[in-house]
Amino acid sequence: xxxxxxxxxxxxxxxxxxxxxxxxxxxxxxxxxxxxxxxxxxxxxxxxxxxxxxxxxxxxxxxxxxxxxxxxxxxxxxxxxxxxxxxxxxxxxxxxxxxxxxxxxxxxxxxxxxxxxxxxxxxxxxxxxxxxxxxxxxxxxxxxxxxxxxxxxxxxxxxxxxxxxxxxxxxxxxxxxxxxxxxxxxxxxxxxxxxxxxxxxxxxx
Numbered sequence: 407x408x409x410x411x412x413x414x415x416x417x418x419x420x421x422x423x424x425x426x427x428x429x430x431x432x433x434x435x436x437x438x439x440x441x442x443x444x445x446x447x448x449x450x451x452x453x454x455x456x457x458x459x460x461x462x463x464x465x466x467x468x469x470x471x472x473x474x475x476x477x478x479x480x481x482x483x484x485x486x487x488x489x490x491x492x493x494x495x496x497x498x499x500x501x502x503x504x505x506x507x508x509x510x511x512x513x514x515x516x517x518x519x520x521x522x523x524x525x526x527x528x529x530x531x532x533x534x535x536x537x538x539x540x541x542x543x544x545x546x547x548x549x550x551x552x553x554x555x556x557x558x559x560x561x562x563x564x565x566x567x568x569x570x571x572x573x574x575x576x577x578x579x580x581x582x583x584x585x586x587x588x589x590x591x592x593x594x595x596x597x598x599x600x601x602x603x604x605x606x607x608x609x610x611x
Contacts, residue, residue, distance in 0.1 A: 440468070440507070440511075440512040440513055440514065441512070441513045441514065441515050441516060442514075442515075442516040442517070442518065443465055443467070443500070443503050443504055443507055443514055443516070443517040443518070444465055444466070444517075444518050444520070445463055445464070445465045445496070445499045445500055445503055445517065445518070445519045445520065446463065446464055446465070446520045446563060446568055446570065446571045447461070447462065447463035447464075447492070447495045447496050447499045447519065447520070447521060447571050448461070448462055448463075448492070448495070448521075448522065448523075448568055448571035448572045448574070448575040449461045449478075449488060449491040449492045449494075449495045449523075449575050450572070450575040450576050451478065451483055451486075451487075451488045451491055452483075453483055453484065454483075455483075456477055456478065456479070456480060456483070457477070457577060458576060458577070459477060459478045459483050460475065460476055460477040460478055460574075460575050460576065460577055461474075461475070461476055461477075461478065461491065461494070461495035461498070461574075461575050462474065462475045462476075462495070462570075462571050462572075462573070462574020462575040462582070463495055463496070463498065463499030463502075463503075463571060463574070464499075464570055464571060464574065464582075465499070465503045466591070467503065467506065467507050467510065467512065468510060468512070469591060469592070470591065470592045470593070470594050471583075471586035471591040471592065471593045471594070472503060472506060472594045472595075472596055473574060473582075473583075473593070473594075473595055473596065474495075474498060474499060474502055474595070474596050474597075474598050475574045475575075475577075475579055475595065476598065476603070477577065478491065482605060486539075486605060488523065489523065489540065490537075490539055490540060490543070490605065492521060492523040493540060493543050493544075494543065494605050495575075496519045496521060496560075497543065497546075497547050497602075498598050498602055498603065499519065500517050500519055500547075500558070501550060501602060502596050502598055502599070502602065503517070503596070504517055504554070504556060506596055514556070515555060515556060515557060516556070516557045516558075516559070517551075517556055517557070517558055517559070518558075518559040518560070518561060519558075519559075519560050519561075520560075520561050520562070520563040520568070521560065521561075521562060521563065521568075522562065522563055522564065522565040522567075522568040522572075538608045539606065539607075539608050542606050542608055543606055546606060570582050570585055570586075
């Protein structure tokens with residue numbers, strides 16, 4: 407309840423803006439459009455704590471709230487930074503949602519990923535990753551998008567407006583789904599392909 411009150415204080419303080427994310431799901435440009443997938447994602451990382459470390463992403467496709475959710479392994483938590491994990495959940499969400507949308511007959515030629523991680527968003531938008539792994543992930547993301555004629559875009563969302571993805575990443579699925587259910591949306595959990603779930607590895611020279 408306290409977290410929700412904080413969220414409402416934030417929303418009322420910027421009442422001239424669209425209330426992201428669910429409040430504007432039909433007003434926000436292209437949300438619900440068969441041609442454009444709008445994705446929100448987040449990752450949590452607490453060293454030594456698998457329960458508190460995970461990922462979540464969501465979108466709305468034909469008035470259905472679609473989401474992915476999962477936990478990182480101990481190895482993933484120990485070996486990768488939050489920037490890598492954020493980038494990986496972005497890619498899992500983008501391609502899982504696009505393939506699902508196309509399976510329903512949507513054209514889904516465009517995808518915009520919203521992140522509250524400045525580094526991950528900047529890496530994807532401006533192509534200036536700071537590590538070899540982030541560079542590889544960005545390269546693979548663009549190559550896959552090109553192979554399926556998908557146009558990518560990235561944008562930033564304030565952490566307070568990314569609360570649903572944050573709840574999913576922390577494993578609080580029940581609380582996260584309270585929002586779409588209150589909006590009378592159908593809910594569908596999508597499974598991530600095992601090959602896509604694996605974090606890429608930089609080839610050893």
